[in-house]
């Protein structure tokens with residue numbers, strides 16, 4: 001039994017409770033008590049505001065090496081993609097593992113206790129499989145374990161260079177040739193205490209409808225999470241409509257992919273009927289999760305996702321850092337509301353408490369884990385924010401959710417606990433010199 005005492009803890013709603021003790025047993029919260037004035041004997045004291053662990057529901061770890069490089073100059077998503085492909089060509093299992101370990105450790109410092117790694121760089125140069133066909137996937141799992149964060153490895157099927165298009169040279173590294181071979185390879189990946197395996201349809205650009213059906217069946221048979229990039233770009237919608245007479249969401253619905261274990265990533269350019277298909281209300285509702293990645297969508301000039309419409313339709317939201325140009329879940333969460341304000345010129349569409357819930361429990365749901373919260377029986381994943389920082393100084397308990405969502409940054413995270421084990425203490429990772437490892441891993445890639 002491990003004991004913690006929180007100066008302030010957010011248990012839901014807009015406000016925080018003062019003096020909350022948490023007992024942890026077997027990685028879960030065994031008991032939680034409010035109104036405990038001071039730390040009980042033997043308890044670790046967590047100063048500041050403690051909130052549930054944050055889930056990064058959509059990451060491509062290797063893209064961390066593009067930070068500050070891909071932001072230069074002019075272009076679109078498609079020109080950014082050329083830079084991303086040039087980096088992907090230089091990766092191998094060793095240099096990728098080092099980069100991923102440092103990137104996941106950066107996520108730990110940002111209060112991310114669970115990451116969904118959307119993984120498509122499967123094979124060696126030219127598409128030649130490694131002796132272990134899951135060598136890179138296993139390297140990513142090991143990297144997350146070393147960083148101390150939970151992971152769902154979302155193994156992505158990627159078969160085509162676009163609708164009806166051949167794979168380019170670098171894209172061959174992503175491809176298993178057909179969906180049956182993808183499934184056979186992913187079947188070889190085992191799960192463990194700190195990681196799970198899920199499926200992904202990279203996009204309707206990279207996976208044809210028949211293959212999407214095979215991936216969806218694989219996920220459904222094993223009750224695994226299924227993710228897909230959906231309607232990230234208007235051009236993707238136009239090509240999809242021209243080829244199939246359907247939107248990307250409709251293609252995945254026809255493939256049998258839409259259910260409570262499905263997460264639509266980006267979902268920036270949805271139609272009204274797409275929103276209904278993904279939501280929890282209405283005759284065709286499937287209760288899916290929608291993962292918005294606002295900092296990446298800004299960076300790539302993709303547009304603003306319909307957070308308000310999705311929320312009104314009862315869709316469950318989650319957030320992801322995607323390209324990892326920014327790793328800060330507070331920034332992702334507040335962007336869902338603030339970007340809406342710019343579009344609608346209305347304030348307060350998504351309350352802070354709901355945004356904080358989406359950033360934690362929403363992501364856990366999307367990634368196939370128990371929903372996290374500071375309550376008995378939940379996974380003992382929690383994060384403390386330094387309320388003495390210049391950003392949070394003066395925080396009032398009654399404004400706790402709004403302060404966390406609208407004022408905190410990743411730099412305010414002082415403590416991170418995953419499964420009852422502290423992996424960040426006093427703002428530093430307990431085992432990894434994160435900045436030094438990031439610098440070395442990125443330098444090695446040239």
Ligand SMILES: [Zn+2]
Nearest residue numbers: 060118229322
């Ligand atoms: Zn992505």
